Structure formats: C-alpha cells, structure tokens
Amino acid sequence: MNKFWPIAGILGALMLISLLVIQSLNAGIPPLKCKAFSRATIDTENGALIFSLVENLQLYNKVEGMLEYEGYVKSPDSNTYLERTIYLSQGEQVDTETYTFKISKITSSPLNRTTDETFQQMWLENTSDNQSITLNLKKVKGNMLIVSSTYSPQYTCVKY
Amino acid sequence: MKYLIDRLIIFNSDDGTLQLPSSEDVIKLALPAARLLETFLSSEGKELTREYLLETVWDNHGLHASGSNLNQYVSILRRNLALLGCHELIVTLPKVGFKLNAAIHVEVMEVSAAPPASSQPHRRRFSPLQNRIILSLLTVFLIIAAVLGYAYYNDTVEGVTKLQTSDSLCDIHYVHNISEEESRLVLSKIMQVMKQKKIVCKKNDVVIYSNEASISNKDDTRELFSYCHAGKSQEVVSCDNFYHYKWNKNR
Numbered sequence: 001m002n003k004f005w006p007i008a009g010i011l012g013a014l015m016l017i018s019l020l021v022i023q024s025l026n027a028g029i030p031p032l033k034c035k036a037f038s039r040a041t042i043d044t045e046n047g048a049l050i051f052s053l054v055e056n057l058q059l060y061n062k063v064e065g066m067l068e069y070e071g072y073v074k075s076p077d078s079n080t081y082l083e084r085t086i087y088l089s090q091g092e093q094v095d096t097e098t099y100t101f102k103i104s105k106i107t108s109s110p111l112n113r114t115t116d117e118t119f120q121q122m123w124l125e126n127t128s129d130n131q132s133i134t135l136n137l138k139k140v141k142g143n144m145l146i147v148s149s150t151y152s153p154q155y156t157c158v159k160y
Numbered sequence: 161m162k163y164l165i166d167r168l169i170i171f172n173s174d175d176g177t178l179q180l181p182s183s184e185d186v187i188k189l190a191l192p193a194a195r196l197l198e199t200f201l202s203s204e205g206k207e208l209t210r211e212y213l214l215e216t217v218w219d220n221h222g223l224h225a226s227g228s229n230l231n232q233y234v235s236i237l238r239r240n241l242a243l244l245g246c247h248e249l250i251v252t253l254p255k256v257g258f259k260l261n262a263a264i265h266v267e268v269m270e271v272s273a274a275p276p277a278s279s280q281p282h283r284r285r286f287s288p289l290q291n292r293i294i295l296s297l298l299t300v301f302l303i304i305a306a307v308l309g310y311a312y313y314n315d316t317v318e319g320v321t322k323l324q325t326s327d328s329l330c331d332i333h334y335v336h337n338i339s340e341e342e343s344r345l346v347l348s349k350i351m352q353v354m355k356q357k358k359i360v361c362k363k364n365d366v367v368i369y370s371n372e373a374s375i376s377n378k379d380d381t382r383e384l385f386s387y388c389h390a391g392k393s394q395e396v397v398s399c400d401n402f403y404h405y406k407w408n409k410n411r
C-alpha cells in the first residue's frame with residue numbers, strides 16, 4: 001500500500017496547525033479581560049491622594065472595551081469609596097501592541113462617593129484630554145500584561 | 161522458488177518445506193537444510209566441493225559450520241527425501257564433496273513473485289518526486305516548529321530588560337532597554353523598594369519596575385512597582401501595583 005498520501009496529509013495538517021498558531025500569536029491582544037490590584041499615590045498641591053483600587057480592563061475586540069475602577073481613595077482630609085466605569089469605543093490599532101479608543105462615557109455607581117475632581121487626579125494619568133485614551137499592552141511573561149498610558153506604565157494586570 | 165523433485169516431491173525454498181502433492185504430508189526443513197537443498201537443486205549436477213557448500217550455506221549467512229555439520233545436514237536431507245520416496249538425490253564424491261544425481265529429474269515449477277526481503281536491502285517505498293514532497297513538507301514543518309519553540313521559550317520582551325540577580329529566585333524586569341551597567345544600579349534601586357515594602361520575592365514570582373524621569377528634572381517622576389505572585393501551577397495569579405506620581409511642589 002502506498003503510504004505517501006497519508007504521510008503527506010499528516011505533514012500538511014501539522015503545517016496548517018502551526019501556521020494557525022503563528023497567526024493567532026500575531027493577531028494582537030483583544031479580546032482581553034485583565035485585572036490588577038493597584039495602589040496609586042498621586043502627589044497634588046493639597047497633599048497626596050492614595051487610590052487603593054481593583055482595575056479591570058476588558059477589550060471586547062479591537063473597537064470596543066471598558067475600564068472599571070473600584071476601591072477607596074484616601075486624601076489628607078477624607079476617605080471615600082470610588083467606583084467608575086469608562087466605556088471605550090471606536091478603537092484603532094496603532095502598532096502591534098498599541099490601541100487608541102474614544103472615551104464614549106464615564107459612569108459612577110450609586111455607591112460612589114468620590115468626586116470627579118479627585119477621580120481625575122488618577123484618571124488623567126491615563127488620558128490627557130478625557131476624550132481619547134491610548135493603551136499600550138505589552139506581554140511580559142505568560143498571562144501578564146503591562147498596561148501603559150502615553151505618560152508611563154500604569155499597572156501590570158493578569159489575564160483571566 | 162518451487163522445485164519438483166523426481167516428479168514426486170515439491171520443495172518450496174521460500175518456506176523450506178517438502179511436500180508430496182498427492183498427500184497432505186509436509187516436512188519443514190531447518191533453515192540450513194533448506195539452503196543446502198536449494199544449492200543442490202540449482203547446481204545443475206555440477207560437483208560441489210565441501211568448502212563451497214560450507215561457504216554458501218553457512219559462512220555467507222554469518223554462521224559457522226564444520227565438515228561434520230555438513231555431513232549431518234546432508235544425511236538429514238537424504239532421510240527426509242527418502243521418507244517421501246526419493247532416494248539417492250545427493251551423491252557423495254569421496255574426498256571432494258557432493259553433487260546432484262543427474263539421473264533424478266529436477267524441474268523448476270515457479271519463481272517466487274517477491275524475492276525474500278533480505279535480498280533487496282534498498283527497497284524503494286516512494287517515487288523520487290514523492291520523496292522530495294515529503295522532505296519539503298517535513299523541512300517546512302520543522303522550521304515552523306523551531307520558530308514556535310523559540311517564541312515559546314524565549315522570554316525576552318522588546319523594550320523590557322530582564323535583570324538577573326543571584327540573590328533572588330524571582331524574575332525582575334525593568335521597563336526600558338538599558339545597559340548592563342545601568343542594570344546594576346536599577347537592580348539595587350529595586351532591591352531597596354522591595355525592602356521598603358517588605359516584599360520577599362519567591363521563585364516564579366515576577367517584579368516589574370519602571371521609573372519615568374527626565375535627566376534634567378528628577379523631582380517629578382512616575383514610578384511603577386508591580387509585584388506579581390505565582391500560584392500553584394507556577395503561573396502568575398495576581399499583581400499588586402504601586403504607582404507613584406511624584407510631584408515636588410516646593411521646586
């Protein structure tokens with residue numbers, strides 16, 4: 001029996017699978033669900049603000065996503081609960097690991113007691129104009145991603 | 161190959177059997193005996209010296225036999241042939257060897273369709289074109305597998321420097337490409353931060369550090385220290401981040 005075609009078929013299938021794996025590796029990061037614990041200290045003219053938050057970044061695809069912040073903010077004179085959701089849309093891929101999104105909406109939960117002004121002190125480390133956001137997502141090792149704004153790396157999150 | 165001996169006995173050299181077609185009796189010969197009989201049957205009645213037979217039946221097959229072994233196998237053949245009704249097929253030539261009795265009719269009945277495997281060591285399985293196709297596919301697959309393997313095991317990330325330290329078992333990364341000299345300074349700074357935060361970096365844990373400051377203005381900096389700890393499966397399960405936007409309002 002001629003075994004050529006079965007062997008050629010198996011090798012062809014292995015090549016196809018390998019090419020699909022390579023394609024998936026180069027396909028970019030979204031969709032993505034990534035979470036991090038964060039303690040952000042922001043020095044202001046009225047003293048330091050300490051944000052102890054859970055940050056949750058979800059990109060449904062390369063066009064839409066959302067960012068969620070939940071935790072507490074400690075200022076020199078108060079300690080308040082913070083819960084915000086930022087909705088992202090009209091995303092565009094800038095390079096292999098950078099995406100820009102339009103900030104379509106920012107909502108507060110009913111439990112939120114942190115003022116917009118305080119929230120902005122932290123949030124404006126991610127965006128300068130509150131209209132758009134540029135996210136650089138760098139894979140470090142395994143399931144970890146360094147999320148950077150245009151200013152600086154902001155946090156390392158773990159995919160879930 | 162099949163031989164008809166004395167118009168009576170069929171000898172199949174492929175399986176070494178002697179058979180009477182008129183009955184179901186089959187005698188299975190030992191391998192040297194079968195080879196010896198085939199040598200006689202194909203000799204066309206020529207004289208076969210003892211040396212020639214020893215070489216052809218045993219030596220050429222990696223075996224060693226003495227003259228008495230040869231005599232023993234000749235007598236086995238004679239006995240088995242006699243049992244089937246053929247006498248005096250092999251004639252002894254004193255001090256020389258043996259020969260096939262020309263008076264006994266020997267006929268080749270059929271030639272084996274496929275010669276024994278041992279006689280064709282370079283049997284070809286595929287055509288040259290098929291061999292080339294398989295070789296090409298295999299080469300491409302191996303290249304792809306090597307690329308994937310390299311990508312999987314190579315943990316260097318563009319724009320990130322992995323700082324090695326003999327004291328620590330965890331991975332420490334700095335989010336910038338820096339020189340070896342700078343690496344030592346940064347590592348020392350990271351160790352300080354870890355000490356301050358009372359973080360003990362264990363095996364499989366990962367530390368990521370970044371410090372964004374200009375050379376001219378080191379008062380205002382953005383610093384990120386991430387401590388990611390590994391779970392049971394040695395994969396990182398969560399990261400604690402310490403971000404500090406330092407602003408010197410007294411400047």
